[in-house]
Amino acid sequence: xxxxNEVHVSEPGLVVADIAAADDETAFAFHTALxxxxxxxxxERTTRDAGQPGVRLRCYLDLRQPLTASVQTPAPR
Numbered sequence: 001x002x003x004x005n006e007v008h009v010s011e012p013g014l015v016v017a018d019i020a021a022a023d024d025e026t027a028f029a030f031h032t033a034l035x036x037x038x039x040x041x042x043x044e045r046t047t048r049d050a051g052q053p054g055v056r057l058r059c060y061l062d063l064r065q066p067l068t069a070s071v072q073t074p075a076p077r
Contacts, residue, residue, distance in 0.1 A: 013064035019057040021046075027057040039065045 017034065021027035024046050034040050039062040046055035 011064075013062060015061040015063055017059050017061055019059070020054055021057070022054050024055055027055050031057060031059055034059065034061060038063055 019027050019030055021030065027046050028043070031040065031043050041060045043057055043059050046057045048055055
């Protein structure tokens with residue numbers, strides 16, 4: 001994977017997430033879960049490191065985006 005650039009984490013709330021998973025389906029499912037909660041970059045493919053098991057995926061998140069009402073913890077009953 002390429003190096004993390006200073007601009008990727010230049011402000012509080014910006015995150016670089018390197019995901020390691022057993023297969024493409026798992027990596028994309030995890031990215032989809034992140035994207036449902038925060039602004040993320042789109043991803044189109046995973047990478048494989050020679051001689052290493054599984055796949056890798058990098059995405060960039062902006063945690064400054066507030067959570068939506070649909071994923072916030074419900075009020076106690």
